[in-house]
Amino acid sequence: MNIDIKQISEGEESIVIRYRELTPTLNRIIGILNNGDNKLWGKSDGENCSVSLDEILYLETVDDKLFVYTGDKVVRIEGSLSSFMSGVSDDSFFRCSKSMIINLNHVSALRSLSSNRIDATLENGEHIMISRRFASDFRKLLRGYKQDEK
């Protein structure tokens, strides 16, 4: 890939990206240029689109493909749940099972279930199960914030 950088003394600053295929790296660059450190780029219904992190209800992997769910759309993005977690500094995202991450800011209610599992009801009414393996860390995350308050 050629990188052509020119300094200009007058006129509007501009960046032109010419690509053959929209790769994850390009998506990230576009995200940064859009002042979107908190944006993800992907495809929904065959079209490129962006999703703000605040909008995300949860992320799920299905057949090794990663999908982002908001209240009204499903966007397929590149990467994995682990890479998403390592790239996001927001504590609101929690790995709640092997194949899912939920955004705690969009959880409307929690219900304790048998075998130390937790049922999370999202704002859109969907139920997400926090498995036994992750429930303990989930409680620690919530309690950590409670202790900060004291």
Place this chain on the structure above:
Amino acid sequence: MKNDKKLSLWEKYLTREIGIEFKACLYFFAILFFYCVYRVCSGHYDAQILHLAEMILTCYVIGYIQVYLFANFDEADKLGGKEIAGIIVCTCIYCLVSYFGNWFDKNIPVTEGLAAYLLVTYFCVFLIYRSKRRIDDKQLNEELRLFQTKHKKVPDEGK
């Protein structure tokens, strides 16, 4: 996710085993109380060690049946068909062992009383676990609200 967070087979086994130990102790003490009341009412002020050994052994075996065959029915979220079947099967096993083990001198009405007592005990244990979860619900939701407030994303009232 780091692998050290994954429960090993040994840890999973140990967790279940501790649960079964707890159940065995709980139901052993419940049956022991019934047995002691029966002994006192029938004019005996001693207990047979063989009966006690049979009781604790039966409680262990039924603990395994309860956890591995009937999906831990006393800790279930709701009492469905499978859970009720589990309660009835386990109660029947206790009654058969008590009858053939001569815990209550093969007295049929007392054995029936044991069956009723165990059914009530199972139901009470189910209610206790359910109450515990409801208290846990309140605490979890309170902590969730606090977490969301910290992130300045408190949902609208009424949601």
